[in-house]
Amino acid sequence: MYLVVTRSFPPELGGMQSLMWGLSKELSKNYLIKVFADYQDGHKEFDENVNFSIERVGGIKFLRKIRKAQLIDEVSKENQIQGIIADHWKSLELLKNNKKKFCLIHGKEINHPLGSRLNKRVLKVLNNVDKVVANSNYTKNLAIEIGVNEEKIIVINPGIDQIKDLDKKSLEKVESLLKIKTPRLITVSRFDKRKNHEKVIMALRNLKQIYPDIVYICIGYGDEEENIKKLVKELNLESQVMFFKDISDNLKNALIARSNIFVMPSIKHKTSVEGFGIAYVEAAQYGIPSLGGKDGGAADAIEHDRTGLICDGNNLDDIYTSLNLMIENKKYIEFGKNAKDVAAKFSWNKIIEEYKKII
Known part of the structure; x- marks a missing residue:
């Protein structure tokens, strides 16, 4: 089983939400997956119509982050987890398990001055995952500039769904x-x-x-x-x-x-x-x-x-x-x-x- 950890997921709209939905949907065609996502209004109806498990975590942001990490660690102990795929370095920051980890990076969220507190937090996470997935060559180069180990980085562009016939x-x-x-x-x-x-x-x-x-x-x-x-x-x-x-x-x-x-x-x-x-x-x-x-x-x-x-x-x-x-x-x-x-x-x-x- 693979765990997908995300702060951005449908039914909320947006580019990140579309990316994590597309990735989860495609992974579920080949693997057993479980998604940990933030609570959203109207999520129950959405979640009932997908063919994989989604666990929603609510509450204020900081407590939600702690609770989500605890749930993931619990699931990791009780199941054979092949890897954890996250949309953001913060989604991995509090995890305390030794499972394989993959972190997507997008640009803005890692762009902090060298040596700053946020930069140190970013590097502590990204330099300890198995692979860092950059959405473009630009983002890869930015990651290298801020101190991410180049050998860990791979570029995989976001995917798109096939267009439907025009109405x-x-x-x-x-x-x-x-x-x-x-x-x-x-x-x-x-x-x-x-x-x-x-x-x-x-x-x-x-x-x-x-x-x-x-x-x-x-x-x-x-x-x-x-x-x-x-x-x-x-x-x-x-x-x-x-x-x-x-x-x-x-x-x-x-x-x-x-x-x-x-x-x-x-x-x-x-x-x-x-x-x-x-x-x-x-x-x-x-x-x-x-x-x-x-x-x-x-x-x-x-x-x-x-x-x-x-x-x-x-x-x-x-x-x-x-x-x-x-x-x-x-x-x-x-x-x-x-x-x-x-x-x-x-x-x-x-x-x-x-x-x-x-x-």
Whole structure:
């Protein structure tokens, strides 16, 4: 039996939740597994419909962490456990058993100054596990820089589920909403500084002069939402920017599929950085190329000048030039075809084989 220990799991939504759900689901096809996850509202209905055991742990954060570690140690004593797979170094920090351990790393959560208290805690965990699984080459290099033993690190990109057929009604709604608007740019992400919506909108002001029917679709929510909407108003771009949140997956997927370029030129903000960027790959499945930022792990998801472009997200001119390069002569069509082909290598049935080699 393998134990999966996670702080992020459905029915809660998010990239980490999707990653740990996909990994658990694929592992359960080959191994007996048990998942230890945090309590979530509505979890009972979700848990009843999966084919593996899920144990939920509630309470305030610190006590929950202690209780979860105690439960895992108890299960480890009473069962033949082949290994423990964790989503975060903190999920392993309090364990007191000698089972094989594997820790996933993503970027932001290990990015602490050398010699700091948090850095020492990170290293105490990661240098004592059997394997550290980095989500990108960027994250691997970051781990080495902060003191993780290079020999322990392996890069395994996050997997994605095969896309479902697009919903006809949602496609019709998208065409009704967008009408003749083209080219179509889209971002699906939280509204935060790292995702860099502001500079995309500033580039849009200049692109509007060349492409008067251009539209930028923003799907998401977050702390920067009001600031971004204020900027759109200040730049008189209300007719060019469309905001969506709390929409169905069917409508979200239809909006992506009917766009031309997925835009997320992420930047490093304080210690926060884009470790990989699964959203680029999700767009690629629909034949949509991406513009990503050079800060972080986007280069693992986007093949520069083949499935999209990598630019300097801190440089407004670079964002503008890169977008214009993809739009003029409809270069995005060629990139999109390539992106769809490359996306296949991120399917879970391929990614899980990489995990099976190490556990």
